[in-house]
Amino acid sequence: MLKVLEATGENRDAAIENALRQLGMDRDDVSVEVLDNGKRGFLGIGATPARVRVSYEGPDEPVQKSAPAPVEKKAEKPVQKPAPRPAPTEKLSITTEDTTPRLVKPAPKDFVPQKLDGERPPRRERTERTDRPARTDRPRREGSRPRRERIERPITPSVPKEREIIPVSEAAMKQAEELAINFVGGLLHKMGIENEITVLPQVEADQLRLNIAGPDMGPVIGRRGDTLDAIQYLGSLVLNNALEEHVRLSVDTENYREKRSESLERLARKMAMKVVKSHRSMTLEPMNPYERRIIHAALQDFNGVTTYSTGTEPGRRVVIAPENGYRSHH
Structure with missing residues (x-):
């Protein structure tokens, strides 16, 4: 006779273990249907237990007769163990087909869930294997395309390229x-x-x-x-x-051009020193392309910083950033 038992637990595997413990059966002796995977909730708020339905073959229940035939020797009745009394914190799960109360106990800490049919096993922690050869030592299949090496592209400032000078007649x-x-x-x-x-x-x-x-x-x-x-x-x-x-x-x-160039170079070095000390980017005032080139050129060989331009004309600015590429505007 096919019987059904519903059980709950902290998660799906704990609910299955609770059902197997109640029935005293192994995992291969029953069929499991997951009714609810449960929710953990946030800080225990809104958490719901997982719920499963376990089907198993049980002995047929004896049919009561109106007048049982007398027998010479009474058959020994099987000794039934009394059901343990539930603790105050334990829950009772009662099904519609089997009205016997079942105890739902929390799963032990050392419990290892078994793999269910059609379900994924719990993920194991990945461990590094030392006996595995390096990927570069593996023979490549014939006809396969060579693997392209990943190239880390550093952040480069938008310094204008060298201008090609075309002589004028x-x-x-x-x-x-x-x-x-x-x-x-x-x-x-x-x-x-x-x-x-x-x-x-x-x-x-x-x-x-x-x-x-x-x-x-x-x-x-x-x-x-x-x-x-x-x-x-x-x-x-x-x-x-x-x-x-x-x-x-x-x-x-x-001689305004030369004086302005010297002033911008001093400003660039001063701001670059602040960037190196604070490890934070500095954005200068809007400048025209000629003045931005002066800033880029002045800090081209300055250790620890890099420069790039941001924005659109006429409000385009030069940003002096740490050389590691951290671009947090100040």
């Missing part, structure tokens, strides 16, 4: 000088600024350098060189729209 440079002087002089005249423009000696083969002199060059420089940069930018547009060859224009006054 002498005729194009002469034409550029005339166009630039006329444009910059006319622009300053419209601004009401008295000026004198001279051409500085050529340093690079594609660059035209102009210097503006006058009694008051403060308005020409502007706040942090903004006005001077704008004059240089507009002059570059005029040259490259009129000429077939590319000419880089540099406009300076009162």
Whole structure:
């Protein structure tokens, strides 16, 4: 006769062990159906026990007769052990088919659950094997593709690559000088600024350098060189729209470019020392591409830091970060 017993436990395996202990059977003698895997809950709140249903073959129950036939010798009745009284903390699980109360006890600490049909066994801790040969020593199957080695790519700053210098012909440079002087002089005249423009000696083969002199060059420089940069930018547009060859224009006054470069280099080294000490990234104020290149170049060989640019123009900034790649903005 097929009988059914339901049991509960802290988890699925504990519930199965409780049922087997109640029946006094082995795992191979019963069939298990998991009704509820249970929940652990958070800090014991909302936890529910696991519940399983165990089916097993039990002896047929004797059919009561109206008048049992007399026998010469009474059959010995099997001695039944009295059911143990449940402890106050133990739970009773009663099924609909078998009304006998069953004790549900917690699983022992040294209990090892057995593998159920169609269920995964508990995961074992992985142990390192010393007798296994290295993967590189294994023979590779014929026709298999070679494994690509994983390359750790370090974080590199967005320093501009070396610019390719294309020499400008002498005729194009002469034409550029005339166009630039006329444009910059006319622009300053419209601004009401008295000026004198001279051409500085050529340093690079594609660059035209102009210097503006006058009694008051403060308005020409502007706040942090903004006005001077704008004059240089507009002059570059005029040259490259009129000429077939590319000419880089540099406009300076009162040696502002060199002084600004030295100031930025000092700022870069000062901030880099703070980054090394605090191990935290520092973000500088927005700068134009020329000034950002000065910062990158000044810290290119500075031990312990790396630089990169972030944001969009005109608010693009230079970030000085620890060399290990930790980019937490300050």
